[in-house]
Amino acid sequence: MTAELHEELTDPHAGEQLDHGAASSRPLKSRISEPQPRGAKIRGNRPVDQSEAANRFMAATEHEAMHDARLWDLRQKRDKEMHGIEEWEELRNLASGIKEHTLSKLDYYLELFEKNATANGIKVHWAKDGAEHNAIVLEILRSKGVELLIKSKSMLTEECGFREFMAKNNVEVIETDLGERIQQLDDEAPSHVVVPAVHKLRTDVASVFAKTIGSDPDNADAHYLTECQREATRPLILSAQAGMTGGNFVVAETGTFVVCTNEGNADLSANTPPLHIASIGIEKLIPGLNELPVFIRLLSRSALGSPITQYTSHFRGPREGGEMHVVLVDNGRSERLGMEKFWPGLKCIRCGACMNTCPVFRRSGGLSYGATYAGPIGLIIDPTFNVHKYRNLPYSSTMNGSCTNVCPVKINIHEQIADWRKTLAGEGEISPVKKVMMKAAGEVLASPVVYRASLPLGRSALRHLPHFMLYNKLNTWGRKRDIPETPKQTFNEWYRRNRKSQSEGEKS
Amino acid sequence: MLVEDKGIPMKVGLFVPCYVDMFHPETGIATLELLERFGLSVEYPVDQTCCGQPMTNTGCEREAAKTEELFVRNFGKYDYIVTPSGSCTNQVRNNMTAIEQTEAVKHVRSRTYELVEFLHDVLKVDAFPWAEFPHRVALHNNCNTLRNLRIASMSERREEPFSKPKALLGMVKGIEFADLTRPDECCGFGGTFSVFEEGVSAKMGQDKVTDQLKSGAEYVTSSDSSCMMHQEGCARRMGVNLKYIHIAQILNGARA
Structure with a gap:
């Protein structure tokens, strides 16, 4: 989906792309560009420090400014599309209701799909986790002697560590989504569910392509870079023996599935080789084709602010002489479905609207979360995969609630973030600093006498901020903010002096 | 002013956040004086501390319990509890769940109002004859106040535009509104977020201040002091000369 994005956006570097080539006999050297900040440091099972990575992203000011502007632009385009649809809020209600219904009868719809898909000639497989998924796909590929696989973008395969697994088993995987291909060549995970390389400047892409496919390192023209990539990848696509896609919607009553892209890359993956494997999470089910348009109308409007994706492809069965497989993957979804507060996360249709609107995400970059899913939806899904490793993520939010209100399927994201904080604190998965600070705050604030005594004495500046506000020694408030001046008297003191006679709450 | 269902004078408890x-x-x-201008009997229980939000916001609900109990003890006897803070109101009304939900707790939770919504929805104020503020003002809505208390329409939803604070400020003589490019964007305060996630918090604050500055505003006003404390802190450090004033002061007739 990246192509459209790059073309349409107001580029902070507008005009620079014309420097090269247009009237010059030699390529103009680009100015020294800001190196791309990398994502969160992953240290085994230790809790990911999102703020540390976010601070590095913001220190790369060009990257941060571009990232914020690009994603905010998507949010604005989404708003414009929303205003064009009178029944927008009703559509959101419908979409949410359909997903809730389907999830509440998931076993029924899954089996219905399996039955109908099988009748259509599709081979249906069941995988309980990522490892099982990878093994099933490898077995299919080996049975056909496949060494080169083309694949369209899929967050599920990211969950499964699919590419790494295939590399170990000597199957070459080529991503067909441009943004995903950039990320693959850079050996980096996607930073966003819809626009995987949105954290990169064109100069970053030029540098990746120069190293990997031999393009001119000083040419960051988008058309040039896209063309180089096309030249390098098309031959591989044409010689691949198998193609893989995800699936946006799985239609139970017809036994078919639907894939939405803007680059046609799923069609490229599915239709070029004779073998098509689709890996799909079990939450992608919808009852029938009648329900599909509700989601089609919401998906691209929410994601990119376009009325519909360029391609909405229905896969109904193998073509003549070909094979079609669907691997239905659980990978923690059944368990999530049983979580009283967190099951609504399964309604997600991966539009990325919550990321585009999230003020923290826009300033941090998706890779700062150090998890498959970044941004608001990531904060509530990632801990279901590994509660310890991702225990800090629910704190990477101001809980402003914008995410919940752009969500096309009405997931109560910001409420779940609050619920995760409670759950984590309840399970002891909270950082000691927070725990100590809040325990102290709870004690102080429960007692008027202790509270009043803890207030700044002398009140000349913030070194006197009360302990419960600045329990840590670091004084993080004052790094980039001035401290409020403390007035001569608190309101409480003023009231006692000026209104004491009226006060019934006054102690004798 | 009478309590509508009892026909007796309304007793209002004033909660002043920490x-x-x-x-x-x-x-x-300003909040106290403003409420008194409407003939209300307003009391400030002097033993009050906090609504419990810092602990709840951090997930430490158990640690909030005693503070919540104290809040209910302080405010149980009033017909209405009014506070110049939307985020505290949201805490009391929607998140005060660490303690047993007795009748007293339910009463306090349902009767706690943020000042603007109290003036707009309960008192249905239609004039502030004493108020005059001939300045260009940018309005900031705290996110809890905007999206949880629904004090104004939000840009995320397709709904009829409305704004309770703007409706009230519109009755102030001479006031002029400055438009922000991202009026609903969070300023990055976020309660304990401002301390635990200092980097992103400050950056969001700086961006908010820049937007306010570009709007040509002289003043920024809000019904939440917490966001403004953060924004003002950023503005001062950036050397930006914007002035921050609580909406209660403007409505109470502050001149500048």
Whole structure:
């Protein structure tokens, strides 16, 4: 989906792309560009420090400014599309209701799909986790002697560590989504569910392509870079023996599935080789084709602010002489479905609207979360995969609630973030600093006498901020903010002096 | 002013949030005086501390329980509890769940109002004859106040535009509104977020201040002091000369 994005956006570097080539006999050297900040440091099972990575992203000011502007632009385009649809809020209600219904009868719809898909000639497989998924796909590929696989973008395969697994088993995987291909060549995970390389400047892409496919390192023209990539990848696509896609919607009553892209890359993956494997999470089910348009109308409007994706492809069965497989993957979804507060996360249709609107995400970059899913939806899904490793993520939010209100399927994201904080604190998965600070705050604030005594004495500046506000020694408030001046008297003191006679709450 | 269902004079308890008490007593005073202008009997229970939000916001619900109990003890006897803070109101109304939900707790939770919504929805004020503020003002809505208390329409939803604070400020003589490019964007305060996630918090604050500056505003006003304390802190450090004033002060007739 990246192509459209790059073309349409107001580029902070507008005009620079014309420097090269247009009237010059030699390529103009680009100015020294800001190196791309990398994502969160992953240290085994230790809790990911999102703020540390976010601070590095913001220190790369060009990257941060571009990232914020690009994603905010998507949010604005989404708003414009929303205003064009009178029944927008009703559509959101419908979409949410359909997903809730389907999830509440998931076993029924899954089996219905399996039955109908099988009748259509599709081979249906069941995988309980990522490892099982990878093994099933490898077995299919080996049975056909496949060494080169083309694949369209899929967050599920990211969950499964699919590419790494295939590399170990000597199957070459080529991503067909441009943004995903950039990320693959850079050996980096996607930073966003819809626009995987949105954290990169064109100069970053030029540098990746120069190293990997031999393009001119000083040419960051988008058309040039896209063309180089096309030249390098098309031959591989044409010689691949198998193609893989995800699936946006799985239609139970017809036994078919639907894939939405803007680059046609799923069609490229599915239709070029004779073998098509689709890996799909079990939450992608919808009852029938009648329900599909509700989601089609919401998906691209929410994601990119376009009325519909360029391609909405229905896969109904193998073509003549070909094979079609669907691997239905659980990978923690059944368990999530049983979580009283967190099951609504399964309604997600991966539009990325919550990321585009999230003020923290826009300033941090998706890779700062150090998890498959970044941004608001990531904060509530990632801990279901590994509660310890991702225990800090629910704190990477101001809980402003914008995410919940752009969500096309009405997931109560910001409420779940609050619920995760409670759950984590309840399970002891909270950082000691927070725990100590809040325990102290709870004690102080429960007692008027202790509270009043803890207030700044002398009140000349913030070194006197009360302990419960600045329990840590670091004084993080004052790094980039001035401290409020403390007035001569608190309101409480003023009231006692000026209104004491009226006060019934006054102690004798 | 009578309690509508009882026909007796309305008794209002004033809750002054901890940071208003400490850093912005003038906001508490303006709130008290403003409510009194409408003939209300207003009391400030002097043993009050906090609504429990810092602990709840961090997930430490158990640690909030005693503070919540104290809040209910302080405010149980009033017909209405009014506070110049939307985020504290949201805490009491929607998140005060660490303690047993007795009748007293339910009463306090359902009767706690943020000042603007109290003036707009309960008192249905239609004039502030004493108020005049001939300045260009940018309005900031706290996110809890905007999206949880629904004090105004939000840009995320397709709904009829409305704004309770703007409706009230519109009755102030001489006021002029400055438009922000991202009016609903969070300023990055976020309660304990401002301390635990200092980097992103400050960056969001700086961006908010830049937007306010570009709007040509002289003043920024809000019904939440917490966001403004953060924004003002950023503005001062950036050397930006914007002035921050609580909406209670403007409505109470502050001139500048």
